[in-house]
Amino acid sequence: MAVDWIGYSYAALVSVGGIIGYLKAGSVTSLAAGLLFGLLAAVGTYLPSQNxxxxxxxxxxxGTLTVVMGLRFLNSWKFMPAGFMALASGLMLVKIIIGMQKRPHKL
Structure with missing residues (x-):
C-alpha cells in the first residue's frame, strides 16, 4: 500500500502545533497534548498500511481533536489555533470515512 502522506502531514501538523503552543504561551499542556495526539495520529496512519x-x-x-478543538473554537471564536485544528481534524475525519466507504469494514 502507498504511503499516506496526508496522514503523516496531519500528524506532523498536530505535533508542531503543540510545540508552537509551548514556545509562544509556555503551555506544557499544549506540548504534551500535541505530542501525544501527533504520535497517535502517526501510528494511526501507519497501521492501515499493514492492514x-x-x-x-x-x-x-x-474525531476527538475535531470535537475538542471545535468546542474551543466555539467558545473563543478565534480561528488560530483552535479553529484551524478543528478544520484540519475534520477534513482528516472526512478523508478516513471516505476511505472506509471504499473498503467495507466489519466491527
Whole structure:
C-alpha cells in the first residue's frame, strides 16, 4: 500500500502545533497534548498500511481533536489555533470515512 502522506502531514501538523503552543504561551499542556495526539495520529496512519481495515485509531484521534478543538473554537471564536485544528481534524475525519466507504469494514 502507498504511503499516506496526508496522514503523516496531519500528524506532523498536530505535533508542531503543540510545540508552537509551548514556545509562544509556555503551555506544557499544549506540548504534551500535541505530542501525544501527533504520535497517535502517526501510528494511526501507519497501521492501515499493514492492514487496510485498521483505521480505528486514526478515526478516534481525528474525531476527538475535531470535537475538542471545535468546542474551543466555539467558545473563543478565534480561528488560530483552535479553529484551524478543528478544520484540519475534520477534513482528516472526512478523508478516513471516505476511505472506509471504499473498503467495507466489519466491527
Amino acid at each position: 487496510p481495515k485498521n483505521v480505528w485509531l486514526s478515526l478516534g484521534t481525528s
